[in-house]
Amino acid sequence: EPEVTQTPSHQVTQMGQEVILRCVPISNHLYFYWYRQILGQKVEFLVSFYNNEISEKSEIFDDQFSVERPDGSNFTLKIRSTKLEDSAMYFCASRASGAGLNTEAFFGQGTRLTVV
């Protein structure tokens, strides 16, 4: 069964450093997403990406965040200057074009980011 894969599974970084989280979505999917879950809190939407541009973003997704699909297979989330409060589990998801909004998103296993 095809799946979304994320690397690394755990990333530890020093405050102020840049970090790139990587995702390989399911190959025929066209919509890509990043979500995060701070420990003990809800899974929160960060950004959606379609046709090589951001289609929607939340207030969490400020100028410190960026996304990119550099080579047609990977989908990355970059945090330019990490803060302690960026520590969370980051989930990548992808979705087929299918019947508009009816199709469900498939999630990766997550990258646990720890900022120290």
Place this chain on the structure above:
Amino acid sequence: AQSVAQPEDQVNVAEGNPLTVKCTYSVSGNPYLFWYVQYPNRGLQFLLKYITGDNLVKGSYGFEAEFNKSQTSFHLKKPSALVSDSALYFCAVRVPWAGSYQLTFGKGTKLSVIP
């Protein structure tokens, strides 16, 4: 803005007994509703969804959920729990009319099935 509530942080059930994981939502209009499950060290796995039509939807691993518009609920159910069902369960809502693709999740309910 839409919101999802999962009133129970943890649900314990004996193996073989029926299980229910509760979810209520608050949204304007007709939502799309989803259940996802997260096993340890795994991503969120899709279980089932309600888009329209029959209020009772069936999903993976024998799970089902009932959409109740008057109570704004979408409780997850299974007639006979297995130990392997022990995991973290998330309810989520999407509001299609807003042209938005984002899911709003509940906080999650930890299900423990006791042998």
